[in-house]
Amino acid sequence: MNEIKFKTNINCDSCIKSVKPFLDEAVGENNWKVDTTDERKVLTVNTTEDEEEIVEAVTDAGFKIQKIEE
Template structure:
C-alpha cells in the first residue's frame, strides 16, 4: 500500500462529508484524510488504487484535486 498526497479544495467539514462516500468506495473507509488546516488542503490516501482512481472519485464529488509529487 502506498501513500499518495494531493492538493485539493476540500476545505471544511461539510466538504469532507460530501467527498466521503466517493473516497470510501474507491479507497476504503479509514484509508484517507484531509488536512483542512493546511493552506493546500492536503488529501492523504493510503491505497493500492491508481492515482487516476482517486482523482476521479474527488472530481466526481465536485472538488478540485492535484497530485503532489
C-alpha cells in the first residue's frame, strides 16, 4: 500500500462525517484519516487505488483537495 497525503479544507468532525461515506467507498474504511489540528487539514490515505479516485471522492463530497508532494 502507498501512503498519499493531501491538503484539504476538511476542518471539523462534521466535515469528516460528511466525507466519510465517499472515502470509505473509494479506499475502504480505516484506510484514511484527517488531521484537523494541522493547518493544512492533512488527509492521509493508505491505498493501492489511483490518487484520482481519492480526489474525486473528496470533491464529490464538496471539499477541496490538493496532493502534497513530499
